[in-house]
Amino acid sequence: MTETPQTRSTDAPTLPGQYQPGEVEQRRYEQWVSAGLFEASADSDRPPYAIVIPPPNVTGSLHVGHALDHTIQDALIRRKRMQGFEALWLPGMDHAGIATQNVVERQLAGQGLSRHDLGREKFVERVWQWKAESGGAILGQMRRLGDSVDWSRERFTMDEGLSRAVQTIFKRLYDEGLIYRAERIINWCPRCLTALSDIEVEHSDDDGELVSIRYGEGDNSIVVATTRAETMLGDTAVAVHPDDERYKHLVGTEVELPLTGRRIPIVADAHVDPAFGTGAVKVTPAHDPNDFEIGQRHSLPNLTIMDERGVITAHGPFEGLDRFEARPAIVDALREQGRIVAEKRPYVHAVGHCSRCKTTVEPRLSLQWFVNTGPLAKAAGDAVRDGRTRIEPAELAKRYFAWVDNMHDWCISRQLWWGHRIPVWYGPQGEVVCVGPDERPPGTEEQGWRQDEDVLDTWFSSALWPFSTLGWPDDTADLRRFYPTSVLVTGYDILFFWVARMMMFGLYALDGRQPFDVVALHGMVRDQFGKKMSKSFGNVVDPLDWIERFGADATRFTLARGANPGSDVPVSEEWCQGSRNFCNKLWNATRFALMNGAHVQGDLPDPAELSTVDRWILSRLRQVVGEVDEQFEAYEFAKVCDTLYHFAWDDVCDWYVELTKPVLAAGGPAADATRRVLGHVLDQLMRLLHPVIPFVTEELWIALNGGGTVVTAAWPVADDALLDPAAETEIAALQKVVTEVRRFRSDQGLKPGQRVAARLGGLAGAGIAAHEPLIRALVRLDPAGADFAATATLAVSAAVTVELDTRGSIDVAAERARLEKDRAAAEKEIAQCRGKLGNAAFVGKAPEAVVNKIKDRLAAAEADLVRVSAALAALPS
C-alpha cells in the first residue's frame, strides 16, 4: 500500500493535512486516565448510570467481538457522562475455569507434562502466572480501544471479595436447599475429565449407525435398536411401551443379554416410542439419561462399564478398549453370533460435544452438586415478563423465555483445579458441612476432615458479577448507588450462559431487585460476506492490527456502524478504511475552520442576525441532535453512525463549508457571524460523535475550543428555537439549481475550472434571489456581458432558468437524450398520479394528506413536463 501524505507548501495549517491517529490516541488516553475523568463517585448528586463489563476470559487476548462489545458500552457510557450522569463503567476479567485450565494444560503438554505432574497447588500457581500475562495484555488492549472504564474499580472473578460473594451465596442456597448433591447422569468430557452443564455441550448431527440386535432366543427373543452398541454390556433391562401389543406377552419375562450371559428383565415404560426402530429399547441406566430415568422407575441396577476416560471396564474381551473401538468390536462379535438383524449406516443423529474441546460427551453417572433452578428461573422469567428488565431487541426475549421456562437443574461442580473450590467439608463420620465465608473449616485434615475436591462452574461466579463487583455481600456505597446497573451489553450468544444466570442470582441475592434495567444484545462480528470468522478461513480480524493501521476511532466506527440491534456485524478492511477516511474528513473540516478563523467563541448570535445558510445548518443540526438521541436510546448504533456520517459529510462538508467560502472570503460582519456558526456546528458535531470516536473528536474539540476536554463537555440539547423550515426550503431550492447546473456541465464535458457566462432567471420566483452570488460561485458562473450569446437554456425548475454562454457548440444529442429521459419520467409520473386521483376508491378512502401529496406530485410533474418540453423545443436541431 502506498499512502504518501501530500501536504501543500502553500498551506499555513494549524493542523497537519492528514489525521495521524496513532500519535494522538495514546497521548489522549493517558491524559484522560490521569485526569481521573473515568472515575465514578458513589456519593455525587448526579443520577447514576452504570455498566459492568462482560468480563473477558483470561484465556488470551481480545478479539474483534470484544472490540464491538466495548465500543457499544463505551459509546453509551460516554454519552451519559456528557449528559451529566454519574457514569460508571466497571472493568474486569473472568477466570474462565475450564477454558483457562485447558490453555495452561496445553502449555504443559508442550513440555511433556500434565497438571498431575505439578500437583494441585503448583498447577494453580502456574495458572495465576498465566492470568497475570494474559490479563495484562487484555488491559493494554482496552486502553488502545479507548475504553473509558473506571480502573480504580477493576475486578477479577477470583478476587478475594468476589470469592467471598461466591461462598456467601453458595452457603445461602445450600442452607435453603437450593443447592444439593446427588448422583445423576451428567454430561462428562472424557478428555477434560470433568462434568459439564447442559449449555457447555454442543449438539451436532453426526453420522452413526443404527443396528438392531436380537436379545434372547426363539419366541422369547426381542430385537432392540441402538446407535451405541458398546453400552449393551451395561444393559440391565429391555423396555417396551406398555400398550405395545407386539410385546405385551414378554413384559415381566427375562431374556439373556448376549456376550455376557446375564439375564435381564423386559419392562414396560411409557417413555418408549413404539414407532421408533423395533419399539424395544435396551436400557443402560449408568450410561444414558433416559435409561437412568427408566431404571429409577423400575428399580434397575446401575451398571457402570466405562471409566472416566471412556475405556471399557466390564470384564471380558472388550475390557481396556476405548468406547469407539469397542463399538465395532462388539458389533462384530454380535454379528458372528448371528444377532445383528439389521444395520443402517450412515444414520444421522444428534451427538453432544464438549464446547471447549469438541470431544464427544459421555453421559456418566456420578455424584455432583446441583442448583435447583426451579424458583430461581421462575423469578428470572418474571422479571422480564413484568418489565423490570427489558431485553433489546424485544424479539430475543422469546429465546430468553424458552430457556428460563424449561431449565433443568444446573450441574455446578467441575472436576478441575482452577476455580472457586466448593466450600463443603466432609467429616470422618460422614458429616457434610457447608462453610460460610467468615467461618473456619469444621476440622483439620489430621482429624479426618477434607474439603470437596471440585471447583464451581465458572458461570457460577460470573452470575454474581453485577453485584459482587460492587461489594456484595457487604452493604457498600457502590452497591447502594449503582445497583441495579443500567444496561448490560453483550452478544446474544451468551443470553443463556450468562444473562439468565445473572438474572437468577441477582434477583435471589438482592431480594427481587434485577441486576440491570436493560439487556442490549448485539450480534457476532462477521466478515464482509457475512461469513463467520475462523482461523481456518483466514478471515479473522485482529482489532489491534486495525487500530495500528487505521486508528481506534476508525475501528470503533466500523463496528458501531454495522451494529443493528441483535444482528450480526459484517466488517471488512475496506470499510475500516472508509471509517478512517471519515475521521480524516472531520479533521480537514476543522482544519478549514481554523484556517479561516472559525472557532468556538461565546454564545451563538441571535438567529435574526444570521444568514439563511447559517440558519439552515443550525436547523439541520437541531434535527440531527433529535434523531441521534432517539437512536441512542433505542440502541440503534448503526443509525447513530449513519445519521452523523451524512450530516457531517453531506450537510456540513459538502454544502455548508462550500457555501461559507464566498462569505468568509468577502469578510465583514457576515463573515464573523458565519465563523461563529461554523465553530459552533463543528463543536456540536464533535460532541455528538465523541461517544463513538472519542480520540479524533477530542483532538479537534480542543483545537476548536482552545483547551478543555470533550469527555465532560455537555451533550447537545435539541433546541427547537433553531428549527427553521423556511431556511431549509430555501437551501433545498438552491441545491437544486446548483446540482442541475453541475449536471449539465458534467454531461457537456465542460471543465470544472472553466468559467461560463450565465444569466439566471426566475430566482426571485423561487425565493432565492439573494443566493445568486453563492450559486454563481459554486458552479463557476460569471455574469453575462454585453456580448452574451446563450448556447444553452437550462430549465431547472418551473420558475428557474439558467442561460449559459459556453462560447462553443454544445452536445445537443446528449442534452436531448437527457431531456427526453426527464420527459418520459414526468409523463410516467403524471399518468400514475392521474390514475390514482381518478380512482374514486382511493380518493374516498385514503387519508387526505396522502391525496394532497399525490396532487402536489401531479402538479410538480406537469410543471416539469412543460419545462422539459420547452427546453426540448429550444434545443438547436
Next chain:
RNA sequence: GGGCGCGUAGCUCAGUGGGAGAGCACUCGCCUUACAAGCGAGGGGUCGCAGGUUCGAAACCUGCCGCGCCCACCA
C-alpha cells in the same frame, strides 16, 4: 423433533401500508487554495416464487422454494 429469523443494487445491509435507499464496488470528468484518505456527475433492483387482504403491498396473511441460527435425553 421444537422454536426463532432471514431472502431488497455486484457485496453487506437499512427501509415495515402511500413517490425503491445507504456504504463499498462500478462508469465518466476533475490536483476547483480543508481534505486525491478528496471533489462533481452518473449507471445499476419486475424488493425469492405463487396466491390472498387492501383504493394501494418490498412491507400484512397463506403456501412453496432457498438460507441461517437457537433449543432438544427418541434409542
